Structure formats: C-alpha cells, structure tokens
Amino acid sequence: MWTGDIMFANAYELIVYILNFIGIYEPINNIFKMLGIEYVLRIIIVFVEIAILLVFALLTIMFLTWMERKVVAMVQARYGPMVTGPRGLLQPVMDGIKLIGKEDIIPAKADRWIFTLAPFLIFIPALLIFIPIPFGESLIISDLNVGLLYIIAISAVSPIAILLAGWASNNKYSLMGAIRAVAQDISYTIPLALSAIAIVLFTGSLSTVEIVSAQSETWFGFIPKWFIFLQPLGFLLFLIASIAEMGRIPFDFQESEQELVAGFFTEYSGMKFAMFFLAEYAHLFSVSAIVVTLFLGGWSFPFLTVLPAALVPIVSLGIFLIKTYAVIFFAMWLRDTVPRVRIDQLMNLGWKIMIPLALLNLLATGFLLTVGVF
Amino acid sequence: MAWINKNWTMFGIVKGLIVTMKHIIRIGNRPTVTVQYPYQKMKVWPRFRGLHAVDENACIGCGICEVSCPNGTIQIVKYKTKWYPQVNIGMCLFCGLCVDACPMNAMKMTGNYELADYTRESLVYGPDRLLFNKEVKQ
Numbered sequence: 381m382w383t384g385d386i387m388f389a390n391a392y393e394l395i396v397y398i399l400n401f402i403g404i405y406e407p408i409n410n411i412f413k414m415l416g417i418e419y420v421l422r423i424i425i426v427f428v429e430i431a432i433l434l435v436f437a438l439l440t441i442m443f444l445t446w447m448e449r450k451v452v453a454m455v456q457a458r459y460g461p462m463v464t465g466p467r468g469l470l471q472p473v474m475d476g477i478k479l480i481g482k483e484d485i486i487p488a489k490a491d492r493w494i495f496t497l498a499p500f501l502i503f504i505p506a507l508l509i510f511i512p513i514p515f516g517e518s519l520i521i522s523d524l525n526v527g528l529l530y531i532i533a534i535s536a537v538s539p540i541a542i543l544l545a546g547w548a549s550n551n552k553y554s555l556m557g558a559i560r561a562v563a564q565d566i567s568y569t570i571p572l573a574l575s576a577i578a579i580v581l582f583t584g585s586l587s588t589v590e591i592v593s594a595q596s597e598t599w600f601g602f603i604p605k606w607f608i609f610l611q612p613l614g615f616l617l618f619l620i621a622s623i624a625e626m627g628r629i630p631f632d633f634q635e636s637e638q639e640l641v642a643g644f645f646t647e648y649s650g651m652k653f654a655m656f657f658l659a660e661y662a663h664l665f666s667v668s669a670i671v672v673t674l675f676l677g678g679w680s681f682p683f684l685t686v687l688p689a690a691l692v693p694i695v696s697l698g699i700f701l702i703k704t705y706a707v708i709f710f711a712m713w714l715r716d717t718v719p720r721v722r723i724d725q726l727m728n729l730g731w732k733i734m735i736p737l738a739l740l741n742l743l744a745t746g747f748l749l750t751v752g753v754f
Numbered sequence: 755m756a757w758i759n760k761n762w763t764m765f766g767i768v769k770g771l772i773v774t775m776k777h778i779i780r781i782g783n784r785p786t787v788t789v790q791y792p793y794q795k796m797k798v799w800p801r802f803r804g805l806h807a808v809d810e811n812a813c814i815g816c817g818i819c820e821v822s823c824p825n826g827t828i829q830i831v832k833y834k835t836k837w838y839p840q841v842n843i844g845m846c847l848f849c850g851l852c853v854d855a856c857p858m859n860a861m862k863m864t865g866n867y868e869l870a871d872y873t874r875e876s877l878v879y880g881p882d883r884l885l886f887n888k889e890v891k892q
Contacts, residue, residue: 457785458788713778717771717774718770
C-alpha cells in the first residue's frame, strides 16, 4: 500500500532504484568506479531520462496535430484524415516526411542568420518547459524550487523568437503578425503570472511538486482539494490568459489568416515551418500540463492510496494525461466554437478586465488567507 | 467607456460550446455525409454528361456532330472501312449538342467522369475507345 508520501525526488532516483531492484546498478557503477569516472554514469542516466521525455513529448505533439484535425472534423460533420493508417493516425508522420522533402526557401532580402535562428529559438524553449512538470508521482526531470518562475520565464522567450522571425522575413505580413503576437503575449503574461501567484500564496512554495502535493488532500475523504475549487476566478483567468499566450483561435492574431497570410511564419517553408508548427502544439501540451498542475491537482487523485506503491507512478501518469487531454480537448473545442475577437477587444479584455480581476483575486486570496478562512 | 456597456458575461460562448458539443457527440440528426472519394463514389444519375460513346452499328459517319460542336472538339476519322467521330476531350465542354444533333441517335454520353490523364495526346479519344456495339451488349 502506498503511504501517500512522495517516494523519489525525481526520475533520476526512480531509475537508480529500478536498476538496483533488477540488480545491475552496482556492477555497472563498480566498472565506472574502477575507471574513476562515476560522473559519466550519472550523465548517461540523465541523458536517458531526457531522451525519454523528448520522445514522449514529440510523439504527443504529433498525436495532437492529428487530434486537432479530428476534433474540427467532428464539429463540422466531416471525417478528417482517414487514409494513412487506422483512422488516419499516421497522417502526422506523412506530413513530417512531406515537410522534410520540401525546398527550404530563404527570401532574397531576408536576414539569413536571424531567419534561420528563429525557429530553433521558438522550438527549444517549448520543449524546455517540460523539465519542471511532474508527469506523475516521482516522474519529474528536475524538481526546481523555483519551478513556476522557471515556467513563466521560459515561456516569455517565445515572443522574442516570434519578433525575430517576423523581422528577419522582411515581409509586411510577417512583421505585422509578429508585432501583434508580442503585444498580445506581453499583455496576457501579467494576468497569467498574477493568477499563478495566488496559488503560491496557498502553498508558500514555487516548486511544482509541492503545489501538487498541496492539492492531494481531500475534504470529507472524497472531494479532492484542488485549487480550482479554492480559486475559480483564478482558474478562469489563467485558462483565458494561457489560451491567449498560445495564440489559439479566439486570440490568434499572430496568424490571422484572413488579414495576414500566415502571420510571422508566412515566409517559412519546409523543416523550419514544421518547427513553428510543432512548437505551437508543444505549447498547447505544456500549457495544458501547467493548468493541470496548478489548478486540477496534477497527478493526484483521491483514492490513490489504496494502490500498491509500485503501481503509483504509472497510474498517476495516466491520471495526469487524462486531465491534460481534457484541458487540450477544451482548447480545441473552444477553437471550433468561437470566432476571432477584434484586436481592440483583445487589448480591452487583457488590460481593463483581466488584470484588475487578477489583482482583485490576489488581494481577496491574501486577505482570506491572513484572516484564516482557508 | 463604450466597452463597459457591452455584454461581458459572454454567455453566447457557452451557448456556442453547447452547439458544437452536440455535433461532437452526435446528439440529434447530425450524420457525417462526406464521401471518401477514391474508395467510395457518389451515384451518377442517368442524364449525367460524361465521356461520349458511339453506337458502332447506328453511326453513319455523316459529320453532323462535327458541325454542331461549338468548340471544334469532334473530327470524323476513318476506322475499319467506315467513318466515325473522334473526340478531343481536352477541348470538350460536355454541352451535349452532338448528342442532340445526331440523326441516328448513335451518340450518347456515359457516366464516366474520371478523365484526367498524363499527356495531351491521350486526351484524344479515337473511335477505338468510343465505340460500343448495341447488339453485342444486349
């Protein structure tokens, strides 16, 4: 039976424990010890876990491109991709092959170095966000004690990459899209961070693992103590702000197709375009994972303690993925439902409604916590 | 302060979400009607104007179809000791005037619409590809 305590601080210790359990850790460690390079073994294990994370993230991103098309098709009474593989499941693979085979065009008047740099600058932070996210009990690459700050800081890099891409393309549509994207990102990072700070007031820690373990308790034994029940306004603000940060349809000014051809990646083709495309879905996945971690209890669920301890990491990973896919489905569902708002409506909503509400939410939370209601 | 008079409750979004959810979980009569084209084909109606067909026994090679064609699509060529029309499908606009003009009712149009091809030459349908024999078929 699982006691309810966290068993390992991160995935590294879990891997070492599993290797010990099989009985091959000691012999391997002794070989490295004889050579005097113990740190090499540690580096190898870290590389392995990062490789697992990257493969998992990329597979999820490919699956999400398929899922997006299928959900749109269901809403519009169509089938969506059906030919490649069962129900079109291999469509992302074919798209990838097609994009690799395409010509990599750089416009003649473009700033070549920045034009090439921008896709990498947007793709790598999108994958780096996954490092402090707890995918399950002890399934975390690194439990940073400033995890939430790290997430907000890394996601603030993407506007720079978008601006670089828009500027280097030397195209009016690209520059216009980039300017819009940056304005939108800057205005929506503030309510995002403010509603995340209200969570930190409860936990007293920026570590994502502690935020999740603060939500693993229950009221009356069965109602989970998730922050969505304590912070409904904060949840709503965080969700809207994160959808705006992703640049998905109610707020997709960075690539509004009817006005700007494709926004900041108008001039990109081939593999560089694919990197922008993948980064968009990596953002969708990471933002949904962050929403789940902060407000929906992460991997925790009321009756996890009835399970044997060995099963807890796998079951909690499943719970985390179910919750994350629910949030992703909501984002796709919203995308198929609402049209794009106007740019002035976007700015009004951000600066005049959401920031005052986020500050009010923070004030009320602090007041109630000081008085001792929660 | 015009923005403050607007409806910021946004209840319309919830209504729209309910409508799309009804489509996703198929509440009510909301079937998927897409035809998966290369594998499934739509039914072609009898009066559909597709590729021409010429009755080998009825055709007298008079050339009225050649004259009636607005685009100059049809040419009369010799084939097996008799004269028959040859249709360049790349120029044809499928108006059906040749079918109306034929005095022997030898020309008709079939439901074959998959006429895309690789070369211009292969778009010219000679008598060898157009002819059919009514007696043999029935």
